[in-house]
Amino acid sequence: ETGVTQTPRHLVMGMTNKKSLKCEQHLGHNAMYWYKQSAKKPLELMFVYNFKEQTENNSVPSRFSPECPNSSHLFLHLHTLQPEDSALYLCASSPDSSGGGATQYFGPGTRLTVL
Amino acid sequence: DQQVKQNSPSLSVQEGRISILNCDYTNSMFDYFLWYKKYPAEGPTFLISISSIKDKNEDGRFTVFLNKSAKHLSLHIVPSQPGDSAVYFCAARNAGGTSYGKLTFGQGTILTVHP
Numbered sequence: 001e002t003g004v005t006q007t008p009r010h011l012v013m014g015m016t017n018k019k020s021l022k023c024e025q026h027l028g029h030n031a032m033y034w035y036k037q038s039a040k041k042p043l044e045l046m047f048v049y050n051f052k053e054q055t056e057n058n059s060v061p062s063r064f065s066p067e068c069p070n071s072s073h074l075f076l077h078l079h080t081l082q083p084e085d086s087a088l089y090l091c092a093s094s095p096d097s098s099g100g101g102a103t104q105y106f107g108p109g110t111r112l113t114v115l
Numbered sequence: 116d117q118q119v120k121q122n123s124p125s126l127s128v129q130e131g132r133i134s135i136l137n138c139d140y141t142n143s144m145f146d147y148f149l150w151y152k153k154y155p156a157e158g159p160t161f162l163i164s165i166s167s168i169k170d171k172n173e174d175g176r177f178t179v180f181l182n183k184s185a186k187h188l189s190l191h192i193v194p195s196q197p198g199d200s201a202v203y204f205c206a207a208r209n210a211g212g213t214s215y216g217k218l219t220f221g222q223g224t225i226l227t228v229h230p
Contacts (some may be wrong), residue, residue, distance in 0.1 A: 043204070043220040056217065090158055102147045102208045104218060106158030
């Protein structure tokens with residue numbers, strides 16, 4: 001496997017469910033990101049991890065809980081979501097999250113639908 | 116407040132002609148700019164970038180121009196090919212402060228290249 005992979009690619013869940021999105025990068029990068037893309041809106045940065053430490057939480061509701069056990073893996077745990085949380089969730093990685101690692105490489109995304 | 120704007124939601128071009136995609140920004144702290152391309156059901160793919168100390172960067176059929184005084188950048192694709200049909204996102208990197216390294220994205224322009 002190369003690049004950035006995300007599973008599942010599609011997820012439908014009810015508002016009371018608990019689910020997790022997984023991201024894995026095979027690029028040897030040290031920074032990983034979660035983005036949300038809603039219809040007709042720009043990509044919104046949610047979380048940044050640099051060397052496994054969370055360096056940014058962009059005012060994301062607590063029903064979204066990220067986890068980064070190592071530099072290659074990133075999870076987004078979902079709990080009691082709302083229908084307006086339905087969106088494409090994209091994971092990205094870069095060499096680091098500071099100036100030297102500007103170019104981010106994206107996974108294919110998880111299309112989430114909350115019923 | 117949207118700091119990176121792509122004012123044209125869509126662009127239609129004939130194969131072989133030039134495609135010009137535009138992007139405007141408001142934050143003077145941006146120091147690096149990137150263009151991404153996104154096909155349906157895939158994540159954004161890095162295309163080309165430019166540092167704020169340059170005004171042009173060329174890579175094959177793709178050229179990015181930066182006009183710092185106007186806070187404007189553009190992506191030129193020549194000649195355009197049907198396979199270039201995708202959504203193009205412009206992104207800008209913060210050079211300092213607590214948002215150092217963070218990318219801010221525009222809302223995207225849908226390019227359609229007709230055979």
